[in-house]
Amino acid sequence: MPNHLAPPNILDRTMKLHELLPQMTLWVGLVLMLAIMFNRYGKKLGIPSGLFFLGLGMFCGEDGPLHIDFFDFDLTYGVGMVCLILILFYAGLEIKIPQMRGAWTPAIVLATVGVIMIATLIAVFVKWWQPTASWTESLLIGSVLGSTDAAAVFAALVGVGFKGRVRQIVELESGLNDPMAFILVFAFTSIAMGKEMSSAQIAIDALKQFIIGGAAGLFMGWVTMLLYKFRPSQETGLYPIRSVACAAASYGLASIFGGSGLVSVFLCAIYLGNSALPLRSTIMHVHDSLAWGGQITMFFMLGLLSTPHRLMNPQILIGGSLVALWLAFVARPVAVAMILLPMRIPWRETVCVAWLGLRGAVPIILSTIPLLFLGNPDVAPGAQLLFDLVFLCVVVGCFIPGAVIKVIPRWLGMLTPKTLAQEEAEA
Numbered sequence: 001m002p003n004h005l006a007p008p009n010i011l012d013r014t015m016k017l018h019e020l021l022p023q024m025t026l027w028v029g030l031v032l033m034l035a036i037m038f039n040r041y042g043k044k045l046g047i048p049s050g051l052f053f054l055g056l057g058m059f060c061g062e063d064g065p066l067h068i069d070f071f072d073f074d075l076t077y078g079v080g081m082v083c084l085i086l087i088l089f090y091a092g093l094e095i096k097i098p099q100m101r102g103a104w105t106p107a108i109v110l111a112t113v114g115v116i117m118i119a120t121l122i123a124v125f126v127k128w129w130q131p132t133a134s135w136t137e138s139l140l141i142g143s144v145l146g147s148t149d150a151a152a153v154f155a156a157l158v159g160v161g162f163k164g165r166v167r168q169i170v171e172l173e174s175g176l177n178d179p180m181a182f183i184l185v186f187a188f189t190s191i192a193m194g195k196e197m198s199s200a201q202i203a204i205d206a207l208k209q210f211i212i213g214g215a216a217g218l219f220m221g222w223v224t225m226l227l228y229k230f231r232p233s234q235e236t237g238l239y240p241i242r243s244v245a246c247a248a249a250s251y252g253l254a255s256i257f258g259g260s261g262l263v264s265v266f267l268c269a270i271y272l273g274n275s276a277l278p279l280r281s282t283i284m285h286v287h288d289s290l291a292w293g294g295q296i297t298m299f300f301m302l303g304l305l306s307t308p309h310r311l312m313n314p315q316i317l318i319g320g321s322l323v324a325l326w327l328a329f330v331a332r333p334v335a336v337a338m339i340l341l342p343m344r345i346p347w348r349e350t351v352c353v354a355w356l357g358l359r360g361a362v363p364i365i366l367s368t369i370p371l372l373f374l375g376n377p378d379v380a381p382g383a384q385l386l387f388d389l390v391f392l393c394v395v396v397g398c399f400i401p402g403a404v405i406k407v408i409p410r411w412l413g414m415l416t417p418k419t420l421a422q423e424e425a426e427a
Contacts, residue, residue, distance in 0.1 A: 057303015092269025212259025221271030320392030
């Protein structure tokens, strides 16, 4: 179509993008370089990398020097889910089934019943702290904070060895518990908007999503291995693209049939990671980079969404800090103890599993769900307050237990001799 016949709005958008592209690429490059540099020093200081990425987003955001006004929650949710797919897929590829013996049952129970218990305990505290909040709102906050974060957990445990089944349980739990949190958040958001849902409906939906998601993931893993075997590519660069396509397809297949796409992605990756994967080293390196890119993107966009001056509201600052401490020292330890001790998991391992329940970008993404329905402030009252509260909880959690993640395991003698030797060498 000749330019003079093109709709003016399309021309305006094209010209605007053309003019902004050099600035956008410059800032993206600078942000990525700063993120990588800060991540290196953050590890030495014991500060989780996600905190730096959040900080960079806040620096570029509304209250920062660049004053970027970014409030697109739909885009953030969509990009966040894509990033989460890449992170979960790499996490699944890393898991070796022979090493997970004895960890599946406690991890699955923690990923389902544990999320419900933690959400309930958080809701009890929120209701006590803010009596004016309804039980639905309190349970919505608890559901958002109920699951651990795979990106935060896997990043924090790099190079750290634990005795017993601590690492195996925590890694499996972090990869399996997001779907339960998503189910609860959607359920309580619907209830807050006037839709009736019974506990039986929520339980049936959860079971359905786990079964369909698991079946879809294993099926896609099987199909992908068949394609690798019978239709090998001539170019080695296409092998990682196949695995990326597999991750996307497994999520879509499960979601179309009403299952959990996240469970599908995680189990599909576990299937592939424990199969005779061709060019394994190349595929793993590519997915490692994609997972890091997803983590940086996710935290940076969530930092852009935040507004620091709102976080200074005493209701948010004090309430969010107290909820984060309650989660770290009461809600998760109580829930984990009630689940693992009857399974005869040693108490030292139980304490370590409770301490390693890190929160990251996933709760913040979950907190955008009520905001997706905020066409009118009367539709979802307090949704913005929920986002700010959860954001502050995650920031506090980056320090406790995030920055002192090895303290409790060291006190309990649960770190392996190799890890202790590495700590002495670094000191």
